[in-house]
Amino acid sequence: MIPATGAMWRRGHIVSEITHSQTLVNLPPTTAAVLSRNRANIAVYAAIGAEPGVAVALEDLISDEQLRVESFNRRVLEPLDLGRILAIRVEDKLTGLCTEIALFRSLDDPPFGSEAKYLLARAAPLMTAAATQSYFLNAARPTARHWNRPTALVDSEGRVYHAQDSFLSMIQKHFPSWRGGPLPFDIPDDTMRSEITVGRLTVFVEVDKDLAYVRIWERGALERLTDREREIADAIASGRSYKSVARDLDISPSTVSNHLQRIYTKLAVSSRDELASLVNSGAD
Structure with missing residues (x-):
């Protein structure tokens, strides 16, 4: 969509700035570390931090003439052949996550311009959502326990x-x-x-x-029961008497009755028939 000589995708946290992952495209492996160490000196990073969701180009903040004479450019950007940067930061206030997408060109290449900024601003939220969806499609291994849960x-x-x-x-x-x-x-x-x-x-x-x-x-209704309560619920739902259940569990019939009253309250039922219907329906 936007011609560039290289790109970087960074995901981390808004407050702590902890980086979770970084992906480089057509850039030297050292690029991420170099840019991370020098973030404070790269004006575009401060700009996208101040205005999340807005695509910012470095040429909006500093002229080509200034950039060519700055020692920072000669020391950091020029060796990486990075002179033009277009970047955006997508933040999720609920999770505290942020995703930064940066595109790069040489200073001898054309500026990114307004169309490139518009396209990146439209695409970045969709790219971020797609990346998360892709991640969980890979993570949803049918062999994993409860793989289909949120x-x-x-x-x-x-x-x-x-x-x-x-x-x-x-x-x-x-x-x-x-x-x-x-x-x-x-x-x-x-x-x-x-x-x-x-x-x-x-x-x-x-x-x-x-x-x-x-x-x-x-939790389903039956999951609210303790192990002992579930044991008694299953037994009573199968039609067994208090005495029979008490004998097998080595407790008194009155204890079975007390457990059953608590079971009725937890499950919002009031009779053996209702309990049996719930247990046999697999409602948990």
């Missing part, structure tokens, strides 16, 4: 690196005060795989090197 990729502190819209919607539904940043619950880090309950959500965590997949779903 998913996010987070670090050990719960900061989101990628997230499906369905994941963010569910988090907001159950934690209305969440405004981005680390997830509103702790991520287990002592096992490769773990499943925890957070309110009415089931959270499955699968560690992948330094990051973790977090998959969430709303």
Whole structure:
């Protein structure tokens, strides 16, 4: 869409400026490190940080004549054959993520101009959304447990690196005060795989090197029961008597009755028939 001699895609966090990933296209491998060390001296990065969603060209901020005589250009940009930069920053305030897309040309090439800025501003949000969708299509391995649940990729502190819209919607539904940043619950880090309950959500965590997949779903009615309550519910729903269940579990019939009242309350049912219907329907 926009002719350029090279490009760079950087994804990180808005506040901390932690870089999650960088992709270079037709640029020397050292380019990302050099530009990262010198960000404060490259005016275009300050400009896109001040106005996310707006494509900015370096020629809008400094003339070619000035750039040619600046020591910074001769020391940093010129050796990389970078004289013209067109960049944009796409921010997601909810997750705290930002994506920067930068296109480069030599100073001897034509300026990027207004059409290039317009095209990049239109394309960048779509490219960012497509990249996230592509990531999760690859991550949704049918061999992984709960692969089809709403998913996010987070670090050990719960900061989101990628997230499906369905994941963010569910988090907001159950934690209305969440405004981005680390997830509103702790991520287990002592096992490769773990499943925890957070309110009415089931959270499955699968560690992948330094990051973790977090998959969430709303707990079904029967998942609200304790193991003992589920055991009693299954038995009573099958038509067994209090005495029979009590004998097998080595508890008194009155204890079975007390458990059953709590089961009825949790499941919002009021009879054996309603309980049996729920259990047999596989509502969990």
